Amino acid sequence: METAQQLDKPSLGNNDAAKDKAINERDAMTQDTPYPDQTVGQPFVDNPKMRLRDVEVFYADNQAIHGVSLDIGKNEVVSLIGPSGCGKSTFLRCLNRMNDTIDICRVKGDLHLEGQDLYDPKLDVVELRARVGMVFQKPNPFPKSIYDNVAYGPRIHGLANKKYDLDEIVENSLRKAGLWDEVKDRLHASGTGLSGGQQQRLCIARTIAVSPEVVLMDEPCSALDPIATAKIEELISELSESYTIAIVTHSMQQAARVSHRTAYFHLGRLVEMNDTETVFTKPEHDLTEAYITGRFG
């Protein structure tokens, strides 16, 4: 849907010459630069955590993702970058089947998590989402206490039988999310009373409380100030020791700081994927270069 709207959006205001020019330039770039038949760079790794091949996503009749293939390695942070509406969030949401909740959305392709087909009709989506957790763009704590927020996942999955076990899970998760010291004295205060950055860390704690294998993050810092962002980025680096992380971001600096490998999406296609350093210093494809140098986006 996002993609369709972005594509159909007419250029605004005829008097805005500078903007027009930029749009024309971008269109020229898009038309002149052919898409690669295959993704350039090295999208595949040995022994991946997630193996994704020929992923296509349709919103009704609009194709939002065109044949994207890539691997996400174990304990790796992969960042997905690209201009608005390029389909990176849509792609991310395929990885724990959050797109199932949208009626008109269809997903095709082979998506595997350690040999398990994600779209196997026999696979229970509840089980999948316990293995692949997600952190959203806007902090969305439940309007419950901090403790209940973190304890919710373990409770519904029956991960802790005793109050003592649950307390331990909550404390560990909050510690890992770097929030424990700030909230340990008010665990039963409402989660919505925290600051934006704290809320987002609470959401991360909530996600890792069910010990997922993969954590998906959809622009987790876009609603936060630079200090809160720095904390989350630090946290992502620490978390990568125990979890595999895929993060969608609009900030190229952020992608450069936190991720091991970077994938550049453009209009629903995966243009280039490589080591983060390579992508930002020696991009192979012209579109990638144009984007990271800020010529459009």
Next chain:
Amino acid sequence: MSETTEKVRKTLARRYRAEKRFKAFGIGSIGIGLMALVLLFTDIIGKGHSAFFEYEVQLPITFDAEVLDVSDPRDEDELNYGNYQGVIRDALAERFPTVEGRQDTRALNQLVSTGAGYALRDMLREDPSLLGETRTLWLLADDDVDLFLKASEKQREDSRLNTKQQQWVAELEASGETRMVFNQSLFSYGDSREPEQAGILGAILGSLFTMIVTLVLSFPVGVAAAIYLEEFAPKNKFTDFIEVNINNLAAVPSIIFGLLGLAVIIGLFGLPRSVPLVGGIVLTLMTLPTIIISSRAAIKAVPPSIRQAAMGLGASKMQVVLHHVLPLALPGMLTGAIIGMAQALGETAPLLMIGMVAFIVDLPAGPLDAATVLPVQIYLWADSPEQSFEALASAAIMVLLAFLITMNTLAVVLRKRLERRW
């Protein structure tokens, strides 16, 4: 000064005028609304307040076993058939010894309410030793006497009492043998042909049972329908059709639901007429669309981010609804339900169709006893010929309004209390 500034200045005055006009119009509208409200309340309270009080007449009553024809007050049968009017007549004759002739005696006896006899019987049942004793008692006055005593000098000329009766009453009043007391019978009796004995307790109980039936049926069904339609139902032509029909149902005139109740619930299923159970079912049909629509709005107002968060953690659809959506939507649902209930409480037309308009003296003991409801009682009294019923109808309106205002306040308080922010 630039050209733009000049042009802007020219239009400023006009813009401010338009703003002022609009403001005045708004204030005027609110003023009209408030005036209508004040008018309504002054009229109703002005007419109805007198019904909360009633006059009593003091008489020395002798519980004469012979006149009463009661030899043993512990015998319920004898007690019930006792000639209590007889002792009252004797007491009146003693108080006004000069009254002679059949017609005058009859006129004299009309001063005391027929209900006073029942009061005497109850006293005798309580205390059997009263038999043979004489007590000075306050007895309920007849409604015409009551009206005469409540009326101003000028209005008294139009009284339904004849000249002699007026003299007697004036005499009693002058010697302090009349008094005004709180009208307890209003809140402790059912309907009656005699205004001074008529009460709204029967109607209140009828309304209560009807509301209980309506709430028990419509809230769970309405909430379940709303949750299903909002969270589980596929979006297709069929569900669209259902949605359109629910909205249409909310606009159906209520008397149609009464006809449906008469034809189907009474006619087909054979449930008894005039009972709160049938009234409750009919009002459920009427209230359901309101509850479904407001519940759906409440569910829609739950931010999708909360649903996504729960689903992202692996909560099943049912868990998302039960743990997150329902608790957050509940205040809105309750508010909708209370407003629906308030509508149902004030509803008259469909209940007329199913026979809840009957004249019922006994207090209903349950939803299967014949009963009437407050708005229907008001309708019945407003339709009655006796002048005293006018005040009673207004008093009943005041009681009904009190219930409605309480319910609406409850809805507001509940919404404020349970409302959560995210």
